[in-house]
Amino acid sequence: MTPKTPEQINEALLRPLAGVSARYLIVLACFLAVVIAGFTAFGWQIYHGIGVAGIRRPVFWGFYITNFVFWIGLSHAGTLISAILRLANATWRRPVTRCAEVITVFALSIGAMFPIVHLGRAWLFFWLVPYPSERGIWPNIRSPLLWDFFAISTYLLGSGTFLLLPILPDLALVRDRATGLRKKIYTVLAIGWRGTPRQWHRLETAMRIMAIAVIPVAVSVHSIVSWDFAMAPVPMWHSTIFAPYFVAGAIFSGIAALIIAMACLRKFLHLEEYLLPMHFENLGKLLLVMSLLWAYFVFAERLTSWYGNEPSEMAVFWLTQTGRYSPLFWTMVTCNFLIPFPLLAIKKLRTITGTVIASVGVVIGMWLERFLIIVPALSHKYLPYSWGTYRPTWVEITITAATFAAMAMLYMLFSKFIPIISVWELKWGQHEEPERDPVLLRKDEEATA
Amino acid sequence: MSHQWGMVIDLDRCTGCEACVVACHAENNISTVGEDQAARGRAKHWIRVERYYEGEFPDVKVKFMPVLCQQCDAAPCEPVCPTYASHHTTEGLNSQIYNRCIGTRYCANACPYNVRFFNFYNPAWDKPLHLQLNPDVSVRTVGVMEKCTFCLQRIKAGEIQAEAEKREVKDGEIQPACVQSCPTRAMVFGDLNDPQSEVSRMARSNRGTKLLGELGTLPKVTYLQRDSWNDSKDA
Numbered sequence: 001m002t003p004k005t006p007e008q009i010n011e012a013l014l015r016p017l018a019g020v021s022a023r024y025l026i027v028l029a030c031f032l033a034v035v036i037a038g039f040t041a042f043g044w045q046i047y048h049g050i051g052v053a054g055i056r057r058p059v060f061w062g063f064y065i066t067n068f069v070f071w072i073g074l075s076h077a078g079t080l081i082s083a084i085l086r087l088a089n090a091t092w093r094r095p096v097t098r099c100a101e102v103i104t105v106f107a108l109s110i111g112a113m114f115p116i117v118h119l120g121r122a123w124l125f126f127w128l129v130p131y132p133s134e135r136g137i138w139p140n141i142r143s144p145l146l147w148d149f150f151a152i153s154t155y156l157l158g159s160g161t162f163l164l165l166p167i168l169p170d171l172a173l174v175r176d177r178a179t180g181l182r183k184k185i186y187t188v189l190a191i192g193w194r195g196t197p198r199q200w201h202r203l204e205t206a207m208r209i210m211a212i213a214v215i216p217v218a219v220s221v222h223s224i225v226s227w228d229f230a231m232a233p234v235p236m237w238h239s240t241i242f243a244p245y246f247v248a249g250a251i252f253s254g255i256a257a258l259i260i261a262m263a264c265l266r267k268f269l270h271l272e273e274y275l276l277p278m279h280f281e282n283l284g285k286l287l288l289v290m291s292l293l294w295a296y297f298v299f300a301e302r303l304t305s306w307y308g309n310e311p312s313e314m315a316v317f318w319l320t321q322t323g324r325y326s327p328l329f330w331t332m333v334t335c336n337f338l339i340p341f342p343l344l345a346i347k348k349l350r351t352i353t354g355t356v357i358a359s360v361g362v363v364i365g366m367w368l369e370r371f372l373i374i375v376p377a378l379s380h381k382y383l384p385y386s387w388g389t390y391r392p393t394w395v396e397i398t399i400t401a402a403t404f405a406a407m408a409m410l411y412m413l414f415s416k417f418i419p420i421i422s423v424w425e426l427k428w429g430q431h432e433e434p435e436r437d438p439v440l441l442r443k444d445e446e447a448t449a
Numbered sequence: 450m451s452h453q454w455g456m457v458i459d460l461d462r463c464t465g466c467e468a469c470v471v472a473c474h475a476e477n478n479i480s481t482v483g484e485d486q487a488a489r490g491r492a493k494h495w496i497r498v499e500r501y502y503e504g505e506f507p508d509v510k511v512k513f514m515p516v517l518c519q520q521c522d523a524a525p526c527e528p529v530c531p532t533y534a535s536h537h538t539t540e541g542l543n544s545q546i547y548n549r550c551i552g553t554r555y556c557a558n559a560c561p562y563n564v565r566f567f568n569f570y571n572p573a574w575d576k577p578l579h580l581q582l583n584p585d586v587s588v589r590t591v592g593v594m595e596k597c598t599f600c601l602q603r604i605k606a607g608e609i610q611a612e613a614e615k616r617e618v619k620d621g622e623i624q625p626a627c628v629q630s631c632p633t634r635a636m637v638f639g640d641l642n643d644p645q646s647e648v649s650r651m652a653r654s655n656r657g658t659k660l661l662g663e664l665g666t667l668p669k670v671t672y673l674q675r676d677s678w679n680d681s682k683d684a
Contacts, residue, residue, distance in 0.1 A: 049591040050552065051569030056490030058563045060554035120552015120567065120592025127532050127551050135549070143531040145553055232559040233525050233664055378558055382661055383516070385499035386563040388490050 003430045004273075010173070013419045013426070016269050017174065020416060031409035038402020041395045042117060050120045052395045059378045059390035063400055064118035065228075069370040070253070071111030071403060072152070072225050073246070074363075077254030078104030079159040080218045081286075083211040092282055094429040095274045095421045099265060100258050101163040102420070106410045107257070108159060110403050112152050115145070117399065144228045151217075151224040158217050162210045165203060168193045169424040222250040229373065235312040236305065236377045245297045249366060252290035252336075256362035259283050261411065263356045265420055274421055277352055284355040287362065288344035295337045315380045324389070325376045328368050335365030452608075452618070453541040454599050455641035455669040456628070457651040458515055462635035465498050465513035469627035469636065473517075476600060476626035478586045480572030493566040495597040496627050515636070517627065518543060518564045518597035519660060519668030526556035526565060534594070540604070541641075541669060545596050552592035561661050565596045599638070600625035620646045641669065 045052050055062045078100035085093035116125040128149050130139050139146050172193035175186035193199060226246035229237040259280060266275040302321075305313050320329045340358035343349045375390050392400075414420065473479065473496045482491045496517040503510040524543045526535045534549035535556045545565075557565040571591040574582070582588065585602040589595045607623035620639050628636040639648030651657075652671040659668045 049568075049570040051486070051491065051591075055554075056569075057492075057557070057566065058490075060557045060567065115553075118553075120550070120554065120594075122592075124551045127549070137533055137549075139531050140528070140533050142528040143555070144529065145531040145555060149531075228555075232529060232555070233561055233666075234558060381563060382561045382664075383499065383563060385497075385501070385516075 006427055006430075009423060009426055009430075010177075012271065012274065013421050013423050014174065014177070016415055017417065017419065024412070024416075028409060028412055031405040031412070034405035035402050035409060038399045038406070041398040041402070045117075045395055046122060050118075052393060054391050054393040054396055056388060056390065058381055058386050058388050059375055061118070061374050061378060062390050063371075063392045063396035064114050065374055066367065066371045067400055067403055068111050068114035068118070069225055069246075069374075070367050071107045071114070073222060073250035073253045073366065073370070074257045075104045075107035075111060075155075075159070075254065076218055076222060076247070076250035077107070077258040078102065079155075079162055079214050080251060081255065081258065083162070083214050083218075086207070086211045087215075091429060092279060094425045095271075096258070096262065096279055096283070097425070098163070098166070098422045099261055099420050100254075101159065102411065102414055103254070103257055103261055104159045105156070105163050106407055106414075108152065108156050110406055112156065115148065144224065144231050147224045148228065151221045155214075155217050155221045158210070158214045162207075162214050165206055165210065166422055166425065167418055168203065169195060170419050170422060173423055174419070219247055222247045229377075234377050234381060235310075236316045237373075239301065241297065241301050241304075245301065248290065248293050248297055249369060252287070252294050253363060253366035255283055255287045255290060256359035256366070259287065259355050259359040260363065263352060264411075265415065266352075269415065269420070271421065274426070280352045280355045281350055284344050284350045284358070287340065287355065287358060291337055291340045291344065291358075291362070298333075312380075312382050315384075316377050319376045319380055320372055325372060329372055332365045332368040332372060335361040336369065337365075451539055451642065453641040453669070454520070454604065455541075455639065455648050455652060455671070456517075456520075456599070456625075457637045457648050457654075457657070457671045457673060459635045459637075459651075459656075459673040460512070460514060461656075461673065461675055462633045463498070463513045463515060464633055464635075465500065465511070466632060467498050468630045468632060469496050469515055470494055470498060472626040472630035473597070475581070476583055476586070476603075477598070478572075478582050478588050479566075479595075480568075480574060480588075482570070486569070491567075491569045493568075493595070495564070495566065495595075514660075514672070515627070516562060516564060516660070517670070518599075519562055519666065519670045520597075520599060522667035522669065523665060525559040525561065525664075525666060529555045529559045531555075542599055542601065543596075544598065544601065545594060547587060547589050547593050547595065550593045552594065554594065556594060561664055561666065565594055568593050568595065 053062065053064070055064075078097075082093070082097040082100045085097065115128075116122050119125055127135075128139055128146065130146075139149075168190060171186055171190040172195065175183060175190045178186055223243035223246065226242040230239055230242035232238065262275050262279065262283075265271055302317070305317050319325055339361040343354045343358040379389055380387050473494070474481070477495060479493050479495060481487075482493065486492070496515055499514045499516050501512045501514065503512065520541065520543050522541060524535070524537065527537055527543065529535075531553060532549045532551055534546045534551075536544050536546055538544050552567070554567055557563075557567060568589050568591050572588060583602075585606070603625060604623050607618055611618045611622070618640070620643065623638065625638055628638045637648045637651055639646040641649055641652065643649060651673065654671075654673055656673040656675060657671045658674060660670065660672055662668065
């Protein structure tokens, strides 16, 4: 990559903030319409009762919890990948980290809504929050749902901070170049960033602390999500493999989401010179590793259950392998392994198109995986007399569609207000490592201003 | 000494008449959901009679098994509830505190017996059925989990009566609706802490088994059933 001047970088990365096209507004309106439809469906559910969803006895969790696990999983893209790449000092990470961290914050916010959406009495969701109340009891700390509450709120705060810290210098840059109302807004947002050596030093330290702190938090979040299932004595749930299996799956789907998001940004924001084929190639390799790891986990889980031959587990096992849910199971294997593996393993196919196709497969496959973990196990618990099936209703389908629309919409909006690629980090990247001196960078900034 | 309420169900006596199911509905204000919703798995029967068939037609043997909340001592439904709606009482019952329930349905997923029932909609009774509601039992609203209570209202009434008369609760004095209505007396209810009570004696029978006892849930319902192994030992 030929080094770019700060002016070139400013020009390319701040261009999306300059204005919106008619096409952008139309697409945004479409996504907004789907989001509104989702909220309407939720309102419908509140008004008529949770019965308008397809859940039933014995499948008390369906699409909602599938979406919950899926979106929380997807949120592992950003923070985790970005933190690891930062700590490993992988220099190619610079244009990638922020679009990854944004996925985390939005996916997490979407996912965190589902424990509320799925409640029978959603209006009482705050009873999950520990606070001294007239009810005279605290929430039950033995319940994995309460662990969820703590894990997700910690992760949301942590990943939010991790996203916002390195945005500050860019907000200041936008502030310095803006006029009028925009200048006022960005002045508030930049909370007094002036780029003094002391500020740079503090930012560096804070980023280093956050990068280390956020990794165990991210791992704990999806472990705890997996324990929502593993702690219950339900066939095929009650397993020690669940926590690492879920964490691996989360990172897997997260990388896939990141690749898709980057491809969209590259195309629509014309960032061809910044999001290079090399980035897709590198992330593609990571995706390949996770695909293999995922396949290994599935194999290990399935083999142990099959060899153990426990009757109640085998009922669920065959339900997914050859029974009612087998089409979904084999679609999942195809999407998560059979398609991505050749696309990512063969160097010639590991192009932008190749990695994007693989990633779309992985996102679909990982959604199916979450569904297949939850629904078949619940539908075939121990007593055959109360076996049942599950079919989603339009309410659940609409709300699910709305989550994807919400993700796209939030991402579109974000990229119009904040540079989606970290400007200052990219400028640092133009220099050789020894020259990564904040004071010099500040001089660069001054030269451009 | 506090009571530990338990039950014995003699499967060799059960005829599958479902009188217990009807009695339970009447006693506990369990709303019916209609044909359509029942087909969608929303029916609520705190006690149900499971039917299992052995052999090929026409040489078929039918087995009936009434299944209700087993009031487990190590109940999987209890620890998973984030709001303590599913709660163990000092008398060993798994009580469900409707007011605390926010409807996560986690308890119902964790329950291996599938004996927890969810109100997918607000309950409704066709007139004049609303006039026959039991005033001792609260009606559950939408989004709340409900389940067998061993007729807690009857237990409490019995205990209060005994206390007023300054005596202990007599064995057999308290009967849940299902036990009371069983024409073959297949069900026996009583205090497991009293070794001389009928339920304690019957629970010790060598015909006794616990439903899914291998899961370690420590159910307080014992099923009695002839089996060839014990028959040959008796002989």
